[in-house]
Every structure is written in C-alpha cells, then in structure tokens.
Amino acid sequence: xxxxxxxxxxxxTFFARPAATVAxxxxxxxxxxxxxxxxxxxxxxxxxxxxxxxxASRGPTPRAAVxxxxxxxxxxxxxxxxxxxxxxxxxxxxxxxxVLLRAGEIIAGEASARLRRGERPxxxxxxxxxxxxxxxxxxxxxxxxxxxxDGPLVWAPASRPGEHQVGPRVGVTGGADAPMRMWLPxxxxxxxxxxxxxxxxxx
Numbered sequence: 677x678x679x680x681x682x683x684x685x686x687x688x689t690f691f692a693r694p695a696a697t698v699a700x701x702x703x704x705x706x707x708x709x710x711x712x713x714x715x716x717x718x719x720x721x722x723x724x725x726x727x728x729x730x731x732a733s734r735g736p737t738p739r740a741a742v743x744x745x746x747x748x749x750x751x752x753x754x755x756x757x758x759x760x761x762x763x764x765x766x767x768x769x770x771x772x773x774x775v776l777l778r779a780g781e782i783i784a785g786e787a788s789a790r791l792r793r794g795e796r797p798x799x800x801x802x803x804x805x806x807x808x809x810x811x812x813x814x815x816x817x818x819x820x821x822x823x824x825x826d827g828p829l830v831w832a833p834a835s836r837p838g839e840h841q842v843g844p845r846v847g848v849t850g851g852a853d854a855p856m857r858m859w860l861p862x863x864x865x866x867x868x869x870x871x872x873x874x875x876x877x878x879x
Contacts, residue, residue, distance in 0.1 A: 684748070684825045690833070691747035691824075695721035695766040695773040700842075700858045702764070702775060704834035709827070710814035712785035712792075714803050716777060718859040718866045720845055722763070724772030728850030732772035742821050745769035750829050752810070752820045759807025762815045764824065764831065778846070778857070779804045781865045782812060789813075800864045849874045 691698060699721040706715050722730040724743070731740040731753065742751045743765055751763040751774050767773035780803045782789050789802050789812035803809040815829065824831040842855045846867065852875035859866045 684823065687823075687825055687831070688746060688748045691764065691766050692768045693766060695723055695775050696856060698764075698766045699775045699856070700840050701833075702777075703840050703858060703860050704836075704838050706783065706832045706834075707762075707777065707780070707813065707829060708784070708832070709829045710785075711788045712813050713783050714777075714780035714809060714813060715783050716780045717863040718779035718857070720776040720778050721766075721856040721858070722774050722776065724767070727854075729845060729848040729852070729854070729856075730772065730774075732774075733850075736772070740772070743772040743774050745771065748824050750819050750822045750824065752815055752817050754817060755807065760810040760815050760817060761806040762810045762813070762819075762829065776806055777809055778806050779859075779865050779867050780809055781863070804865050805867045843869060844871065846870055850876055852876065 699719045702716050702719050706713050724730060724732045727733055732743040736744045742749055745765060746769045747765050749765040751765055752760050755761050761776060763774040763776045765774045782802050792811050792814055803812045819829055838860055840858045841861050843857050844853045845857050846869060852871060
C-alpha cells in the first residue's frame, strides 16, 4: 500500500487480515493524534476466541465487541487501573483480532507529548510501552470504535516495512509464549521484554 493512499475501502482491506500478518507491516508506519505523530517500532498481535491472551477469548463482550470488526477501527482499553492502551482492529468483519501498539518514536509534536506525560522522560522513552504511547498521543477510551480514516487517531502506512524480529508477548498470563510480539531491531524506543510472573506454561 502506498503511503498516500488512505481511502476507507483500501484501509479496511489492509486490516481485514489476521493480526499476526498485519502486525509486522505496521512497523515503521505512523499514527497521529492530537498534534503528535509516532513512528511505530514495536507491536503485539492478538487473535480471537482461540487466543487465551486476547480480550476476545470470551466472545463479543461489551468490552471486546469492537474487536469483532469491522476492521480498521480503534480499540482502546484501560490497563492496570492506570493507563490507556491502543489497538488497531484486524481480521475480516465478524472475526476478532487486533494489534496492540506497544512502542514508537515521536517524530512530530514532541512538546505536546511531553505535556501529556507529566514528567521529563528522555526523548526515547516518551512513547516506549503501550501506556506511554497512548498517553503521548492523548488517546482515551472515548476513541474506541472510531475509524483510522476519520480520526481522531489516523494511521499512515510505511513506504516499505523494514526487517523485524519476533518474540513472546509481554506481561500476559495466557498465551505468553506465543511469538506474537514484533519489533524493529536496533530501535532504542522498543520496550524491555518482561515475562509475567503469572504466565502459564505452554502445553
């Protein structure tokens, strides 16, 4: 997909594929919101009812209903009682899946991102980790269900996805060892891997 193409139909088609397929193609792409633009360097894929780490594993509950489509929507949830986390909905309509935006590099609007963080982190840490990324962008739960073409969160594809690495998810209990986290190697904004102490062994 060319960077300048952003019609609803083309974006829905792009995201109407398995999250594990879409996720690596999001690396190097950008998301913009409230005057801040982030180049994505780390993402994490989640499928549907058969994925024990997914919010959709219990079906289309009020919380996870948006994960069942249509694709190209935004799913925002509150985590650890302290942070928002932003996901992009994937898979064909009716089939649940999403990609969590884990980390990125601020490429525009750094001053606004710093105001929202409420602290003085190093530039590389402004959008490192899903909570920090969402905070830098000013994302809230009210954005759940919005589209990537009408905003307020707008996505633009990378000119060409770069080489990436794959590893287990961070901080989840079920499906912790699934190779569903992808990141751009050598990027200082990529978060540190931490396996949950409550993670269940893979059988």
